[in-house]
Amino acid sequence: MSTNVENSVGRKSCRxxxxxxxxxxxxxxxxxxLCDSDPIHLIAFRQVLQQMGYNGGEAIDEEFYMKYITGKHNEEIASSIFPGDPDRGIKLVEDKEALYRRLAKDKLKPIEGLxxxxxxxxxxxxKTAAVTNAPRPNADLMIEVLGLSDFFDAVIIGPECEHPKPYPHPYLKALQVLKVSKDHTFIFEDSVSGIKAGVAAGMSVVGLTTQNPAHLLMEADPVFLIKDFADPKLWAALGDFDKNVA
Structure with a gap:
């Protein structure tokens, strides 16, 4: 990690x-x-794009995935990969999501410490809510596979809101549904677009370095970053809540 990133992490942790x-x-x-699902998404996109003959049938790599897919919602992905061809874009995301759900049933694992x-x-x-740009069938499946069906008070789907992430609308809707204040709520996010959405909604965001580089996540202005939910930095912060109550 560079000195600039280290200094930035230090400054954010002061909040x-x-x-x-x-x-x-x-x-x-x-x-x-909640889960490191990106490797499964990559497999699904790679297989479907090959079947569609995209890029001459050559498999996409992680660099392509990070540039055109990760952190984006399906409509955005479809239009960026197949600009001017909405029918192929729709087929891509529909076939990919169906394949992802089949793969996720066996491959999905919770983030450590969840x-x-x-x-x-x-x-x-x-109170808790899951707030995602994933289609509802994906969200419901992932929550079920992770054993969290009875954990969340609400599941907010970005594309069902006025605007999905990186707009703040999904997180603002979560506050409304839960009837809680942004001043007494915080968010866990792993993507730049997700962190931006939370910050734009006026909330504190803890970023996870599951997939994206720390320096990119810090540019979106999280409070601090953690590796996973077992990270000592997170538990030190949660311990401060208990100290305040005591």
């Missing part, structure tokens, strides 16, 4: 989550936040 006390709710992205964090949230009586 404390415990300033949100009394905490009312925690909001979660799904893909890359169930430990779930217990902390339940012990503290906090």
């Amino acid at each position: 404390r989550l415990c300033d949100l006390a009394p905490l009312e709710a925690i909001l979660f992205d799904i893909d890359g936040t 169930h430990q964090l779930r217990k902390w949230i339940e012990d503290h009586g906090l």
Whole structure:
């Protein structure tokens, strides 16, 4: 990590989550936040694009995936890969999502520390919502596979809102549905667009370095970054809430 990134991380960490006390709710992205699903998405996009003859049948690589796919919603992906050809774009995302769901049933695993964090949230009586740009069938499947069907009070789908992430509308809708204040709620996100959406909604965001480089995530202005939900930095911050209550 460069000196500039280290200094930036240090500055952001000075903003404390415990300033949100009394905490009312925690909001979660799904893909890359609850689970490291990007490798599965890459496999699905790669197979479907090859079947469609894209790029002469040559498989897309991770660089292509990061540039044109990750952090974007399906309408945006379809138009960027097949500009001017909406029918092929629709076929791409529909076939890809169907394949992703088949693969995810067996391959999806929770981010380390997720169930430990779930217990902390339940012990503290906090409200929760999953806020995602994924299609609803994907979101429902991932939540079920991860064993979280009875955990979330709401599931907010970005494309069902006025605008999806990186616009703030999905997170603002979550606050409205949960009936909680942005001043007593924070977010877990793994993408630049997701962090931007949370910040634009006026909330504090903790970024996960599941897939994206730290320096890119920091440019979106999270409070701090963690590797996963077992990261000591996160538990030190959560411990501050308990100290304030005591």
